Amino acid sequence: MAKLNLKTGKSTNYKIRQSLTFSESFKREKVEDILNKRISISEFCKLWSISTTSVYRWIYQYSPNHKKGTKMVVQQESEAAKTQELLKRVAELERILGQKQMEIDYQSKLIEIASKELDIDLKKSFKLTL
The missing domain is CATH 1.10.10 (Arc Repressor Mutant, subunit A)
Incomplete structure (x- = not known):
């Protein structure tokens, strides 16, 4: 089983693998x-x-x-929980955005009504320049 290598002087062991x-x-x-x-x-x-x-x-x-050829999507529980948390956060931000838009619409309508009542164009009179 051992074979002597003439160049290096070292023996080399070969292991024959059995077929199972x-x-x-x-x-x-x-x-x-x-x-x-x-x-x-x-x-x-x-x-x-x-x-x-x-x-x-x-x-x-x-x-x-x-x-x-079939693919399995493996998602750890922490990833699923993180995804749920992010979806909740998106829903909350959309709700806040909707409220802010309603406030802006309300204020615009209030300025429009006040302009008609006072007979002054409040949008032109109080424009801020930055």
């Missing part, structure tokens, strides 16, 4: 374990010395909910 073959029932069982979060994909790969590509291939093949 798993039964379909084993694959189905392990896919179920992974999907039910009894074991993580990385732990499973280390335990059985297989690649993550193989595990994902099993998941695509044996899981009814995880087919290749």
Whole structure:
């Protein structure tokens, strides 16, 4: 197994990897374990010395909910809570904006009525120059 390298004088060890073959029932069982979060994909790969590509291939093949090409949107609870908080904030700001617009409309109408009553154009008389 050890081979002597003539240039450096050091021996090199080569490890021959054994080919593993798993039964379909084993694959189905392990896919179920992974999907039910009894074991993580990385732990499973280390335990059985297989690649993550193989595990994902099993998941695509044996899981009814995880087919290749489907996209899942994963949103953490904190992100969902943050989104709800921002939506509430937007609604509150829209409400305040609506109130301010009503105040402006009210004041404009009041100036218009006062101008008619006093027979003076208050908008021209009291224009501020900045």
